[in-house]
Amino acid sequence: MQRSSFCYVAGTPVLETQGLTKHYTLGQETVRALDRVDFTAVQGDFAVVNGPSGSGKTTLLNMLALIDRPSEGEVLFEGRPTRRLSEGELALLRREKIGLVFQTFNLIPVLSVAENVEYPLLLTKTPRGERRGRVAARLEEVGLSGFEKRRPDELSGGQRQRVAVARALVTAPRIVLADEPTANLDSATGRQIMELLQGLNRDHCVTFLVVTHDPSVLDYAQRVLTIRDGRIQGEEKRGAPRPA
Amino acid sequence: MARLALRNLSRNRRRTLLSAGIVALGCALSLVVLGFVERSRALIQETTVQQFGNLQIADPKLLDGKAEGFEYLVSPAVRAQVEGLVRPERGVVGTTAQLSLSGLLAVRRTTAVVRAVGVVPENDVLDYNDLVVTGRGLRADDVGTVLVGQTLADELGLRPGDFVNLTATTVAGAFNVSPLEVVGLFRFSSAEVERAQVFVPLAFAQLLLATDGVDRIVVRLDRLGRTWAAARAIGARLAAAQLPLEVRTWDVLSPFYRGLSGFFDLLFGFLVAAVFILVFFIVLQILTLSFLERTREVGTIRALGTRRGEVFGLFVEESLWLGLAGGGIGVVAGVGISLLFNAAGIPWQPPGTVQAVTLGVDFTAPVILIPFGVSVISTVASAFLPAYQATRVSVVDALRAV
Numbered sequence: 277m278q279r280s281s282f283c284y285v286a287g288t289p290v291l292e293t294q295g296l297t298k299h300y301t302l303g304q305e306t307v308r309a310l311d312r313v314d315f316t317a318v319q320g321d322f323a324v325v326n327g328p329s330g331s332g333k334t335t336l337l338n339m340l341a342l343i344d345r346p347s348e349g350e351v352l353f354e355g356r357p358t359r360r361l362s363e364g365e366l367a368l369l370r371r372e373k374i375g376l377v378f379q380t381f382n383l384i385p386v387l388s389v390a391e392n393v394e395y396p397l398l399l400t401k402t403p404r405g406e407r408r409g410r411v412a413a414r415l416e417e418v419g420l421s422g423f424e425k426r427r428p429d430e431l432s433g434g435q436r437q438r439v440a441v442a443r444a445l446v447t448a449p450r451i452v453l454a455d456e457p458t459a460n461l462d463s464a465t466g467r468q469i470m471e472l473l474q475g476l477n478r479d480h481c482v483t484f485l486v487v488t489h490d491p492s493v494l495d496y497a498q499r500v501l502t503i504r505d506g507r508i509q510g511e512e513k514r515g516a517p518r519p520a
Numbered sequence: 521m522a523r524l525a526l527r528n529l530s531r532n533r534r535r536t537l538l539s540a541g542i543v544a545l546g547c548a549l550s551l552v553v554l555g556f557v558e559r560s561r562a563l564i565q566e567t568t569v570q571q572f573g574n575l576q577i578a579d580p581k582l583l584d585g586k587a588e589g590f591e592y593l594v595s596p597a598v599r600a601q602v603e604g605l606v607r608p609e610r611g612v613v614g615t616t617a618q619l620s621l622s623g624l625l626a627v628r629r630t631t632a633v634v635r636a637v638g639v640v641p642e643n644d645v646l647d648y649n650d651l652v653v654t655g656r657g658l659r660a661d662d663v664g665t666v667l668v669g670q671t672l673a674d675e676l677g678l679r680p681g682d683f684v685n686l687t688a689t690t691v692a693g694a695f696n697v698s699p700l701e702v703v704g705l706f707r708f709s710s711a712e713v714e715r716a717q718v719f720v721p722l723a724f725a726q727l728l729l730a731t732d733g734v735d736r737i738v739v740r741l742d743r744l745g746r747t748w749a750a751a752r753a754i755g756a757r758l759a760a761a762q763l764p765l766e767v768r769t770w771d772v773l774s775p776f777y778r779g780l781s782g783f784f785d786l787l788f789g790f791l792v793a794a795v796f797i798l799v800f801f802i803v804l805q806i807l808t809l810s811f812l813e814r815t816r817e818v819g820t821i822r823a824l825g826t827r828r829g830e831v832f833g834l835f836v837e838e839s840l841w842l843g844l845a846g847g848g849i850g851v852v853a854g855v856g857i858s859l860l861f862n863a864a865g866i867p868w869q870p871p872g873t874v875q876a877v878t879l880g881v882d883f884t885a886p887v888i889l890i891p892f893g894v895s896v897i898s899t900v901a902s903a904f905l906p907a908y909q910a911t912r913v914s915v916v917d918a919l920r921a922v
Contacts, residue, residue: 364828364829371826386528387524395824399825
């Protein structure tokens with residue numbers, strides 16, 4: 277991956293929330309999953325949102341990923357409000373500018389490794405030659421060259437998550453959002469994945485926002501935000517991340 | 521997306537095979553029935569044209585059965601004028617004239633009411649001599665001869681060489697009777713025609729009715745398909761010449777054909793609708809299950825930026841491939857079954873007919889394309905609802921699906 281030109285404007289806000297609130301109605305009761313969250317992810321960030329189960333981490337990630345809509349407040353992407361955007365406009369924004377890594381990898385089982393990574397490029401209608409080049413480069417970065425034709429069920433958990441990371445990066449998004457990326461992996465493999473993300477952040481200036489309850493992930497963060505009961509309880513700036 | 525749609529079909533091969541099998545079964549069944557209907561229809565068309573020619577030109581009062589006397593008769597001058605108007609039409613093989621009369625056929629002490637059709641013997645258009653199974657046909661120099669249907673001959677105990685008397689009323693209203701020699705017995709596809717119709721030379725019919733007119737001019741075309749265009753063109757010429765005559769096509773002239781053809785259309789329409797509904801609902805069930813199982817995957821691809829319409833298109837495309845595969849297999853299976861059926865040469869005597877026909881299945885483009893198209897359309901249509909439902913689930917809920 278070429279070092280992105282975004283690195284030269286490190287510190288530019290990519291994602292911002294203003295009074296972000298999400299509540300659900302369960303019978304007679306209203307549950308506030310998120311409560312007036314204000315948060316900014318800037319270019320080059322490696323931020324980790326940490327909190328226990330049910331604290332609102334995944335709800336926050338869903339809002340930031342533009343796959344769920346807030347009850348109140350606003351999510352700004354590159355300074356642009358997203359609340360009034362249609363489903364189709366949000367989908368276009370996601371396919372071009374947001375990379376997603378899921379806890380359970382969420383690869384398409386009938387597609388090969390290369391085809392899984394290629395999928396977002398098909399959505400952006402990237403020319404065939406460019407697609408092939410990008411897929412090869414991303415797979416090399418995540419250490420899966422030679423695995424192009426394998427199916428997901430022929431890979432280990434760590435390899436699958438690497439494929440998911442390659443898929444998230446292939447469109448050169450402004451930000452990659454990862455939801456518990458190490459939760460389904462053993463600790464050694466989880467460490468490898470986090471080192472991979474950290475390397476991509478350090479070497480290629482990819483902006484990451486990782487949501488996790490795994491304390492070992494915090495070691496890789498530049499910023500750690502603690503969330504509890506739907507509220508950001510505090511933020512810890514850690515400066516330079518742990519060397520890989 | 522096409523690749524993903526195709527690969528999705530390989531997820532659960534047993535289910536895909538079941539779906540394709542149902543589509544194929546519906547397609548094959550429709551193809552065999554439609555092919556059979558078309559073969560039967562073609563046989564009936566052939567015998568109908570054999571009976572009526574491609575076109576008949578006559579006074580509408582005669583054609584509609586509303587004539588009270590003989591005012592419908594076409595004089596020799598008008599007949600010549602009509603033949604002159606018909607001849608330039610493309611595909612016209614020739615014309616002939618007929619004069620029909622109702623009379624009493626008497627042999628010994630037995631009589632029968634018959635319709636005697638006066639024809640020009642040995643004409644190239646329609647002389648019925650090819651129907652003769654015993655004796656000989658009418659000859660150009662014949663006058664007092666008659667062809668009798670096998671059924672009537674059996675009832676009256678007639679054989680070639682026997683003499684009968686035919687009594688009729690002349691144009692002027694007088695009784696007239698003349699002896700006729702039975703020269704041949706004919707068989708026809710319809711028992712009714714065999715029992716009630718005889719063929720006599722036109723000259724004899726004119727003599728018996730004391731007229732030089734004819735009641736209709738029959739036109740033979742080189743191809744059945746030209747019938748309707750020729751009818752329109754000749755009709756226009758007749759109107760331009762201010763002749764009070766009308767052109768009727770063979771299918772209009774035969775109520776039997778119209779009724780049977782309509783019945784065939786209804787039968788096939790019903791079958792197609794049944795197959796469509798059956799395939800639709802069975803494939804709907806299968807696709808609904810298949811799509812439901814992929815709810816989480818739908819959530820994933822939508823989270824990656826796939827729009828609802830694209831997800832819908834993906835599922836519909838998947839069903840299109842399924843329909844094409846099932847329809848293709850169905851066509852191959854249907855053609856195979858039909859070939860076996862044709863090879864078996866099963867004889868069948870339709871009700872009201874005198875000769876058995878060999879059952880068979882025709883393969884024309886519509887016979888193959890209609891069942892194939894219906895199968896594909898019903899399969900694709902069955903995907904609409906589950907595909908729509910799949911796209912309506914929120915991304916977050918879809919990602920949570922197990």
